[in-house]
Amino acid sequence: METNTPRRAICLLSGGLDSSTSLAIAKQQGYACYCLAFDYGQRHVVELNSARKVAAALGAEEFRVAKIDLRVFGGSALTGEMDVPKDRAEHEMGAGIPVTYVPARNTIFLAFALAYAEVSGAADIFIGVNSIDYSGYPDCRPEFIAAFENMANLATKAGVEGTSKFHIHTPLSKMNKADIVRAAASLGVDLSLTHSCYDPGDDGAPCGSCDACILRAKGFEEAGLADPVLNRK
């Protein structure tokens, strides 16, 4: 690789507030960003359109969608086998593992990111997990991320041959939603392109009452900013 070539990073991108901000941070740190989204039978396919637009707006080098079948295992509200819970208070969201948990989802997503990293010559992977997520999702916790990174360096040609050491970046790890909204705004993320709702209408409009909508609204409120997605309605 030439000296002036920017280092490449794989950026997991759902088109939501968190992953879009994570991508913007990778870009700010000087990485050439290779974005990876998943078509995994989620209810909210509208998020793939958001992801594509966000990647383009933030000047990503590539945007790829990997089609994977998580419905083969059932078991989550996000893949349509259960109802998305509505109008829950925040303490209810934090109690136990949410029904929107997709089994081993981040393990699967990071495994694909690792494959993409190997073929792209990237050693860095960005994932937008944060402190609110890991109250309920086991695969958002720092211990999990560290264990995945260790495994990744034993799993790969590049790791074995010592040509690169993989690093999983979680720039949002210690941020709450308000911090993320502020970071996104200061990095110039076009928040009108992002999408957070677990259960959007056919026109893509957020439901306003699922956990993701409630947490997003709270984040914007605490950051003292208006959510352009709601203003667009």
Added chain:
Amino acid sequence: METNTPRRAICLLSGGLDSSTSLAIAKQQGYACYCLAFDYGQRHVVELNSARKVAAALGAEEFRVAKIDLRVFGGSALTGEMDVPKDRAEHEMGAGIPVTYVPARNTIFLAFALAYAEVSGAADIFIGVNSIDYSGYPDCRPEFIAAFENMANLATKAGVEGTSKFHIHTPLSKMNKADIVRAAASLGVDLSLTHSCYDPGDDGAPCGSCDACILRAKGFEEAGLADPVLNRK
């Protein structure tokens, strides 16, 4: 779970000699076997038919196929972007990483097995990696398997809640191909159903000259057994 209910295991099953033998060993150890195969854009889709027949013949409880798109990353002879090497001597196969290496493949396969384990209430995963494989494939080595197991116990609801501890079983780890052929024969695996070739003909017949065919032939020869797949031709 009731006392007399057998423990459940997820068995990764390609329909090849190794994974079929690994399944037979899980069955012999008393597990109720939940088999998982992948349709990942491999050239040799004939192996999925083998896998289905092997699962049925060995009395598996379930057989599921997860469709995943590895071609999105390119990069391997097994997904059709390169030619499958033919007529290589064994020392050539062992030199470096083979072109049949699919980036992060076992990481991805085990991640799906973990999701399947979570929804099935299984704590055990069987994978048929062996000592010949890990001469060339980084993600067949014991260090990798141990690191994956550690990560799995941090990734999951069951791990976090302490309801089960995941264990990745590699019963073929120290066997060579002849050992595997002997084990398969002694466990009553119908080897005529198994499929190893990387590049079969349209009728599913093995090419006889790819690495997988050469290693399989050597294994049968050293075990002093005839390969029923060749006799079938």
